Amino acid sequence: MQLTLWTYEGPPHIGAMRVATAMRDLHYVLHAPQGDTYADLLFTMIERRGARPPVTYTTFEARDLGSDTAELFKSATREAYERFSPQAMIVGASCTAELLQDDPGGLARALNLPCPVIPLELPAYQKKENWGAAETFYRLVRSLAGARCERPQRTRKLCNILGPTALGFRCRDDVREVEKLLDGLGVEINVVAPLGASTQDLTRLGAADFNVSLYPEIAHTAAQWLERAHGQPCTRTIPIGVGATRDFLAEVARLAGIDPAPASQSEESRLPWYSRSVDSTYLTGKRVFIFGDATHAIAALRIARDELGFAIAGVGTYSREFAREMREAAARYDVEALITDDYLEVEAKVAELQPELVLGTQMERHIAKRLGVPCAVISAPTHVQDFPARYAPQMGFEGANVIFDTWVHPLMMGLEEHLLAMFRDDVEFHDAAAPSHLGGKQMLQNPSASVVASDIVLSWAADAEQELKKVPFFVRGKARRNTEKFAAENGLAIITVETLYDAKAHFAR
Amino acid sequence: MNALSPFPAPLGGACDAPVIRQERGQREVFCGLTGIVWLHRKIQDAFFLVVGSRTCAHLLQSAAGVMIFAEPRFATAILEDRDLAGVADIDDELDAVVDRLLTRRPEIKLLFLVGSCPSEVIKIDLSRAAARQSRIHAPRVRILSYSGSGVETTFTQGEDACLAALVPTLPEEAPNAPPSLLVVGALADVVEDQFARLFDALGIASVRFLPMRRAANLPSVGPNTSFLLAQPFLADTARALEERGARHIEAPFPLGVEGATLWLQAAARAFGVSEARFHAAIEAPRVRAAQALTHYREALAGKRIFLFPDSQLEPVLARFLSREMGMRIIEIGTPYLHRRHMASELSLLPPDTPIVEGQHVDRQLDRCRAAKPDLVLCGLGLANPLEAEGFTTKWSIELLFSPIQGFDQAGDLAELFARPLRRRVRLEA
Numbered sequence: 001m002q003l004t005l006w007t008y009e010g011p012p013h014i015g016a017m018r019v020a021t022a023m024r025d026l027h028y029v030l031h032a033p034q035g036d037t038y039a040d041l042l043f044t045m046i047e048r049r050g051a052r053p054p055v056t057y058t059t060f061e062a063r064d065l066g067s068d069t070a071e072l073f074k075s076a077t078r079e080a081y082e083r084f085s086p087q088a089m090i091v092g093a094s095c096t097a098e099l100l101q102d103d104p105g106g107l108a109r110a111l112n113l114p115c116p117v118i119p120l121e122l123p124a125y126q127k128k129e130n131w132g133a134a135e136t137f138y139r140l141v142r143s144l145a146g147a148r149c150e151r152p153q154r155t156r157k158l159c160n161i162l163g164p165t166a167l168g169f170r171c172r173d174d175v176r177e178v179e180k181l182l183d184g185l186g187v188e189i190n191v192v193a194p195l196g197a198s199t200q201d202l203t204r205l206g207a208a209d210f211n212v213s214l215y216p217e218i219a220h221t222a223a224q225w226l227e228r229a230h231g232q233p234c235t236r237t238i239p240i241g242v243g244a245t246r247d248f249l250a251e252v253a254r255l256a257g258i259d260p261a262p263a264s265q266s267e268e269s270r271l272p273w274y275s276r277s278v279d280s281t282y283l284t285g286k287r288v289f290i291f292g293d294a295t296h297a298i299a300a301l302r303i304a305r306d307e308l309g310f311a312i313a314g315v316g317t318y319s320r321e322f323a324r325e326m327r328e329a330a331a332r333y334d335v336e337a338l339i340t341d342d343y344l345e346v347e348a349k350v351a352e353l354q355p356e357l358v359l360g361t362q363m364e365r366h367i368a369k370r371l372g373v374p375c376a377v378i379s380a381p382t383h384v385q386d387f388p389a390r391y392a393p394q395m396g397f398e399g400a401n402v403i404f405d406t407w408v409h410p411l412m413m414g415l416e417e418h419l420l421a422m423f424r425d426d427v428e429f430h431d432a433a434a435p436s437h438l439g440g441k442q443m444l445q446n447p448s449a450s451v452v453a454s455d456i457v458l459s460w461a462a463d464a465e466q467e468l469k470k471v472p473f474f475v476r477g478k479a480r481r482n483t484e485k486f487a488a489e490n491g492l493a494i495i496t497v498e499t500l501y502d503a504k505a506h507f508a509r
Numbered sequence: 510m511n512a513l514s515p516f517p518a519p520l521g522g523a524c525d526a527p528v529i530r531q532e533r534g535q536r537e538v539f540c541g542l543t544g545i546v547w548l549h550r551k552i553q554d555a556f557f558l559v560v561g562s563r564t565c566a567h568l569l570q571s572a573a574g575v576m577i578f579a580e581p582r583f584a585t586a587i588l589e590d591r592d593l594a595g596v597a598d599i600d601d602e603l604d605a606v607v608d609r610l611l612t613r614r615p616e617i618k619l620l621f622l623v624g625s626c627p628s629e630v631i632k633i634d635l636s637r638a639a640a641r642q643s644r645i646h647a648p649r650v651r652i653l654s655y656s657g658s659g660v661e662t663t664f665t666q667g668e669d670a671c672l673a674a675l676v677p678t679l680p681e682e683a684p685n686a687p688p689s690l691l692v693v694g695a696l697a698d699v700v701e702d703q704f705a706r707l708f709d710a711l712g713i714a715s716v717r718f719l720p721m722r723r724a725a726n727l728p729s730v731g732p733n734t735s736f737l738l739a740q741p742f743l744a745d746t747a748r749a750l751e752e753r754g755a756r757h758i759e760a761p762f763p764l765g766v767e768g769a770t771l772w773l774q775a776a777a778r779a780f781g782v783s784e785a786r787f788h789a790a791i792e793a794p795r796v797r798a799a800q801a802l803t804h805y806r807e808a809l810a811g812k813r814i815f816l817f818p819d820s821q822l823e824p825v826l827a828r829f830l831s832r833e834m835g836m837r838i839i840e841i842g843t844p845y846l847h848r849r850h851m852a853s854e855l856s857l858l859p860p861d862t863p864i865v866e867g868q869h870v871d872r873q874l875d876r877c878r879a880a881k882p883d884l885v886l887c888g889l890g891l892a893n894p895l896e897a898e899g900f901t902t903k904w905s906i907e908l909l910f911s912p913i914q915g916f917d918q919a920g921d922l923a924e925l926f927a928r929p930l931r932r933r934v935r936l937e938a
Contacts, residue, residue, distance in 0.1 A: 001587065034540060065660060124564070
């Protein structure tokens with residue numbers, strides 16, 4: 001039993017949903033109690049998708065437990081096929097249904113539906129979201145990619161891009177950026193999956209000469225299988241940061257048997273020059289703490305130290321499946337990796353290390369906020385803010401530009417920091433003041449007992465003042481102004497609770 | 510206008526009562542755990558520990574995590590393989606988690622162990638665990654239990670289960686206690702204070718609220734207690750109070766001018782308040798509430814609305830929207846309809862209003878699309894997809910997170926429905 005305030009990953013069936021929602025013409029039937037449909041809002045609200053995820057839930061209740069939940073699963077599956085006419089289906093159980101042991105795979109097979117039905121075994125009490133996504137993608141690839149076929153020799157090599165899903169951290173923009181990089185090298189793209197792929201596309205995976213894995217947490221298992229079964233080698237470098245992007249181009253060129261030089265020279269990032277420009281001197285040796293999924297945390301180590309000149313105070317990941325890779329990377333940067341999915345442990349580590357900048361997930365943003373440390377978000381779990389309207393990849397040369405801005409902006413500007421050191425007791429610059437551009441200045445409360453509006457002196461009755469405090473702070477100022485305006489217009493000298501509400505009704509719009 | 514009269518005549522008789530139909534299929538609703546999102550803020554020194562799976566933790570975080578920035582007063586004790594396989598002793602594990610929690614949050618006075626789908630299915634006896642831990646942590650912390658599982662509770666029924674668990678712990682009122690009023694159902698603090706002032710103006714001396722804001726302020730209860738339900742989803746709590754001898758004052762729910770008037774009037778009559786005093790007390794807020802509503806009537810009158818099931822507030826909202834705002838109701842979905850508590854509401858609904866209890870979300874979406882409503886009330890999973898199809902929606906969870914009850918919130922309630930329509934017009938202009 002694990003005490004959890006926040007969790008870095010959802011249960012494994014959420015991972016399966018991320019794959020299903022990313023794809024076209026695939027439908028997921030999930031044996032789950034009512035309430036598990038909350039998962040839809042991750043996609044419709046956080047990612048702002050304009051369509052429901054392609055998921056049918058059996059939503060069983062107590063009365064079904066007494067009768068026949070297996071029959072409920074069968075009818076839900078049959079109905080889902082008839083309504084949505086998918087080209088393939090995946091079926092499985094959420095945590096509660098796993099306890100019922102209804103065997104969704106067997107039940108679905110017995111229906112003899114005229115499309116491939118792929119059963120998923122996602123142990124909810126052992127595994128988590130990313131593992132669920134990886135397993136689901138692997139099962140889909142394995143079931144649909146077919147047998148190995150002979151690939152013709154071509155002048156322009158063909159590759160697949162594997163790993164981007166729905167609800168993934170910046171997946172949408174990373175794919176575009178990586179497509180641009182590959183195009184610059186003269187490599188053609190066969191299939192991008194799961195994001196945007198149809199089930200038909202998965203049957204064509206074997207036509208590619210090699211694979212590009214963008215997110216090992218999700219693509220690794222499928223990529224390994226494709227390597228074995230279809231003889232497709234796979235990239236290892238994740239193109240996050242300038243150095244890593246150059247290495248990625250070199251690796252792809254090697255796999256494709258071409259010259260990487262034209263691509264790495266044609267377009268470059270502004271990061272190296274911005275980092276060398278004298279204004280960035282203040283970044284030197286700033287102590288950063290890094291935490292996220294393994295892919296993003298490992299990439300951040302290299303950027304932080306080698307490209308921005310920070311010092312690594314600590315690093316860690318919640319991706320237990322990639323603990324070995326994380327530890328090896330940390331050792332190269334002379335730190336010990338924290339491998340945990342316990343938010344409280346991460347919080348304790350940040351408090352202990354007292355870094356000057358935290359690069360983390362939305363959870364670390366909470367931690368940093370409480371400890372008063374600036375923070376930039378580098379990894380899932382995601383939040384509505386991690387789906388910006390603008391183009392904001394993490395990968396490739398444009399990704400490096402985005403990273404420079406995102407990581408540097410939470411810090412104090414160079415000159416501001418100097419002035420702070422010089423004039424410590426300045427009313428706005430004192431120790432407790434946050435950087436001015438973060439809006440962190442403490443506003444002095446102005447408990448004006450009476451104000452002059454027009455010709456009348458208005459005063460607030462104590463209970464009205466008390467009542468005003470119940471108005472949410474972000475509209476309280478407006479409520480106060482409106483009430484005073486209303487009182488002045490009506491010639492009232494004392495503002496009572498009644499005046500407050502009369503004014504509220506008067507200004508209601 | 511009839512709706513503005515303090516004593517509107519009920520419209521429907523038995524012959525043209527709303528048509529209630531039941532439907533079964535996929536339900537697109539939250540489970541009862543979701544109530545924790547507002548209950549943990551209402552009772553300021555209470556903590557909610559869900560005994561469940563990673564899914565439960567993920568639900569609470571997704572439903573609430575994006576909105577709440579302070580450390581929440583809820584957490585999940587996540588069951589793992591070793592708990593299920595019997596390798597670990599569930600009692601020992603749970604005791605250790607509770608110890609760790611109470612050490613971290615010494616200000617907590619009341620702890621709820623909240624059951625979930627997995628804990629119900631594997632039959633973890635949380636009431637026994639709560640009794641055992643109460644003995645360990647008394648008198649500093651009281652520990653109670655209830656189930657918010659999706660197999661037993663839908664969304665707001667979680668609050669019902671929580672309050673019903675509190676009822677047996679309420680102190681017994683003195684045998685010769687004067688008549689007192691208990692208002693049941695979580696309300697925003699500001700709404701509670703307004704109602705307290707109104708009851709005071711009516712001369713009802715002893716008024717208490719459940720849930721209370723502090724764990725120590727338990728209202729006493731007994732045969733001299735009468736209670737008013739402030740929310741329509743409190744069937745089990747009402748039954749538990751009746752078992753303690755308290756008397757239920759039947760009334761519509763306090764949404765809109767009419768609802769607030771009838772609700773207060775039911776209390777006034779039960780406490781023998783004269784009609785004159787009643788009118789004097791409510792006249793000013795009633796008039797200004799009516800005035801506030803006029804701002805929105807133009808936007809809403811004649812518009813057609815389709816209500817998806819969510820909180821059980823749907824029939825009450827439909828009554829307000831049709832009678833006070835002049836909206837036309839296409840369909841009222843509700844996860845569950847308590848016939849007795851809802852009787853006075855149903856009698857106020859326009860005749861032949863279709864009410865659907867339960868849900869088959871795909872068929873309901875078919876009906877909604879076919880009806881082409883001007884406004885759709887629905888949950889977060891459906892709102893953006895419907896907007897993308899060109900519908901205007903109002904997300905229903907906001908009705909639980911906003912102060913909407915009582916006279917001085919009637920305008921705010923109308924505003925919640927008018928804003929999406931106004932926004933659409935603006936963006937199209």
